[in-house]
Amino acid sequence: MSITVVLFWFLTALALLSAIMVLLSKNPVHSVLWLIVVFFAISGHYILLNAQFLAIVNLIVYAGAIMVLFLFVIMLMNLNAETEPQKNTWLKLAGAISGGSLLLILVSVIRSATDMTGRTAQVGEGNIGLISNLGKALFSEYVVPFEISSVLFLSAMVGAVVIGKKD
Amino acid sequence: MPIQYYIGLAATLFCIGITGVLIRRNAIIIFMCIELMLNAVNLLLVAFSKMHYATAFIRNANTTAGSDAQLFVFFIMVVAAAEVSVGLAIIVMMYRNTHSVDVNYLNRLKN
Known part of the structure; x- marks a missing residue:
């Protein structure tokens, strides 16, 4: 396994785990911090794809400006885990099932798409980015x-x- | 890196965002999940641009195919930044009127 493959899987796992933690955190401030981790992982993917401009813009605009705005609003409203509104368990279960079903359909479509098999995204080279x-x-x-x-x-x-x- | 891995990653991130919109009631978290979905789409656009560039590179060594997609991503980020400023202003206004960020309180708009 080369270093780019290892980095790809590491960044993928980091992005997915932190995206799930965004949903599962009770405290909105923790959700914002996990979302910043997701944006850093996505920026890492951009660097891996040699899209350096977008990586830097993603860090500055999203992780820098937008998330600070979110944090600022959350702290302005003084939200924390106690004031967090909760849906009941059945609605949460229904939401998770519908999201999972959509993912299932999308993955099955991706796996069966014949014009995407054998195509590769160029990693670590190319100067368009x-x-x-x-x-x-x-x-x-x-x-x-x-x-x-x-x-x-x-x-x-x-x-x-x-x-x-x-x- | 096979393009299907990137499509799978972007689809998974998108579905996590959709699940977040469905299962949370905090308006700010819902807004953050929308940002997550936008970023999944951005990642997919960049991966496709590199795929397009790789095929165009074989025919012409100094091609700029694929830079359009990266500029689309740039414009998506621009629009997202404008959208966040207006959206957060709306959420602050909603908090000032209802003293909560629970989206279920918005059903009083019905009557």
Whole structure:
């Protein structure tokens, strides 16, 4: 087993276990911290796929900004394990069964898809994920969506202020 | 690395996110599970872009096939960041009105 295979399985196991811990934690703060671990594992996958720009953006935007925003809101509301609302056991069981059934169907489809057999994702090489290539494409082909996203951010900012304003 | 491993990982993460939306009542946790599902899709897009690049690389050594998918992932992250700011503002507003983040209290909107 080469080092990339070992790293792939380690990051996969880390991502799945922490994703399950996000659901099982009673304390919302612990859920946020486990979700940060998931994002770090996904960033590790990006680095393994040599998508370095996305790995860094994922860390900065998701693990940095968004999760700090979540933590900030949770601490602002003073949520903890005692105030956590609980569904009854049957509803939880029904939810778990429906999610598991969807996973079963998806996995069986993936296993039987013939045009995906023998295809491999290039790991550890290839330079499309490097910041020079993505930057060139972003500021030549995709410059209009990039500028429109600034308008989106402005409207999101105004929306957040208007919604959060005390009236 | 076979692409099916990545599809399986992304599908599993997506289904964990769906299960979280179904079994939790805390609005913030539900929102976090939605973020988890978005990230599963992002991971799958990056894996597919590398698969596409690997096949295009055989025909043309300096191809940039696949960089479109990585830019899609970048735009998904941009939209997700905007969505989180508005969504958290809505949740804070809901907490201010009901003094709870339990989504079941929202059924009073029915009447």
